[in-house]
Amino acid sequence: MNFAPGLLLTDRYRLEELIAEGGMGQVWRATDETLQRPVAVKVLRPDSGGDESFVERFRVEAVNSAALQHPNIVTVHDFGEGDESAFLVMELIEGQPLSAVIGERGPLPADEVTEILHQAASALQAAHDAGVVHRDVKPANIVVDADGYARLTDFGISKAMAGSGLTQTGEMLGTAHYLSPEQVQGRPATPASDIYSLAVVGFEMISGARPFVGESMVATALAHVGQPAPQLPETVPEPLRTTVLAGLAKLPEQRPADAAAFAEALRLPAGTVPAHLVDGAASAVSPVVAGLPDGMFTPYPPARGDTAEGA
Known part of the structure; x- marks a missing residue:
């Protein structure tokens, strides 16, 4: 048609x-x-x-x-x-994809980044509470209106936690720049995977650049596993800086406990370092010994026919 x-x-x-x-x-x-x-x-x-x-x-x-x-x-x-x-x-939402906002204006002011992240994290918590993992959190799937109100959209590759997904073990489905390390490794996406992807979005809003960029989509995806996240400047205010870096921890258990915890950390008083996230933030930017942090297995390129979709 x-x-x-x-x-x-x-x-x-x-x-x-x-x-x-x-x-x-x-x-x-x-x-x-x-x-x-x-x-x-x-x-x-x-x-x-x-x-x-x-x-x-x-x-x-x-x-x-x-x-x-x-x-x-x-x-x-x-x-x-x-x-x-x-x-x-x-x-019908009268607004722009966050990807367009970043492209036109990025890096964005810290208070604007905090507000968009808080809203998106709240949306993710609602999805997770309903048993749905988004699996493709990225700026293009967050629509922001003229008042800064953000809405999460495009659940096209989402997965009901209690049901079967559209992919098979070992397949990567999502956008390479925002894939969590466990998704790159072929492990099932979980709520913690969405938190990681949202932290990548936060890093991009703050810096105007993605934390991991390779020469190909596969190289970009594997960088999430084998490379430390770049540091955010000390000028990025707390609690935003530590919360975003903690969300980028390689191991899911080192990230904020859930999307609500991510949102709550962002609401701490200005200048407050979220102490419970300091270790996770430190691990995110630490060198990856022998290519992998403890608890993760060797990554592999996607099998023939499997893809890491571009942005």
């Missing part, structure tokens, strides 16, 4: 304007003609509609997102599919 302005989906959602496009789908501004309200409609790209794995990701996103009710998570209203297409109807 070719999507164009004026197209009416299921006799209800009329497409108006293409507002975003990615590797798998397009996002359209649309009108819900039944309820007479603006909505965002995410559709599979015309050249992807016949790929059952892409359609299944849409189904996963619909099911997992529909279970989440939180002011910092984009609300999903509806899902539909036909012989050659699938679409997801969401609330």
Whole structure:
């Protein structure tokens, strides 16, 4: 199916304007003609509609997102599919992806970074409480409006903790610059993996650069395992500095206990070092002896056909 302005989906959602496009789908501004309200409609790209794995990701996103009710998570209203297409109807957010904000203005002020991280961490805690791991936390999946209000979106490769995922053991699925070390190693993603990815986002907002960049997507992914995180300048205020670095710890148990703990640490009084996170922060920037910290096994490149998706 070719999507164009004026197209009416299921006799209800009329497409108006293409507002975003990615590797798998397009996002359209649309009108819900039944309820007479603006909505965002995410559709599979015309050249992807016949790929059952892409359609299944849409189904996963619909099911997992529909279970989440939180002011910092984009609300999903509806899902539909036909012989050659699938679409997801969401609330329309008037804002920019955080990736665009960083590209235009980064590095961002510390108070703005703290606020966006706090909101995103709160959203992740709600998802984790509902049994959903996002698995692809990155700036492109955080939408920020003109007032600085942030919303987490795109649960397309998320995984219900009690259910089966779309990937097999040893497969990396996510974006290489934001993958946790355990995901790179083929271990299952957990809530701690989302915390690591959010800490990478925080580092990028603070510095304007990603902490790990390699000559290829595989090299970038493996850097999360074998290289220490760069130090953040001492000029970065506390508790932001230590909280973000602790989130980058190689071992999940050295990161904040959960997303709520990450958010709470950011709310400590200005200038306060979160003492319970100091060890984790120190481990994140410490040299990795023999390429690996204690408790981690040798990383390996993804198997043939497995990919670490680009940003």
